[in-house]
Amino acid sequence: MKVxxxxxEYTVFxxxxxxxxxxxxxxxxxxxxxxxxxxxxxxxxxDDWKNEPEKAKKNCINRxxxxxIIHAFFMESGLAYDTVDVEAWAVNEEMVDWIAxxxxxxxxxxxxxxCL
Numbered sequence: 001m002k003v004x005x006x007x008x009e010y011t012v013f014x015x016x017x018x019x020x021x022x023x024x025x026x027x028x029x030x031x032x033x034x035x036x037x038x039x040x041x042x043x044x045x046x047d048d049w050k051n052e053p054e055k056a057k058k059n060c061i062n063r064x065x066x067x068x069i070i071h072a073f074f075m076e077s078g079l080a081y082d083t084v085d086v087e088a089w090a091v092n093e094e095m096v097d098w099i100a101x102x103x104x105x106x107x108x109x110x111x112x113x114x115c116l
Contacts, residue, residue, distance in 0.1 A: 003038070003069065006076040012038045012065070017046035029064040031071040033080070038068040066100035 001012040010031075017023060021030060022041045029040040041064070043049035043057040052060075071091075074080050080091055089095050110116045 003072075005069065005072040008036060008072075008076050010036045010038050010072055012040070014042045014061075015039050017041035017043065017049070028060070029068045031068045031075065033072070033075045038065070038072060040064045040068065063100065066103060067096055070096045070100050070103075 003010050003012055015022060021039065022028065031038050040061060043052065043060055049057060049060065
């Protein structure tokens with residue numbers, strides 16, 4: 001799958017959850033900026049997720065994908081380079097999570113009032 005991030009094409013990969021870049025670093029996804037790739041764990045290959053309902057797995061995938069896309073947007077807009085260190089807001093995991101989690105609600109509110 002491909003996604004356009006501010007004019008730059010990223011390729012989205014679904015990887016085995018046991019991949020060292022995922023399980024080995026205790027994460028469900030990551031954005032590899034230099035290669036313009038987003039990687040997310042396949043819940044069907046994760047012992048903690050493989051027996052969960054399909055809807056739960058889909059929700060997890062969507063949440064992780066939104067999170068990594070936000071990272072890509074920050075990177076492509078130059079914000080990741082402008083932060084002082086890993087605690088700075090543009091690479092702060094809590095900030096990225098907040099945007100990724102709240103985006104569907106923000107979109108709905110914007111659509112309700114017609115301001116998109």
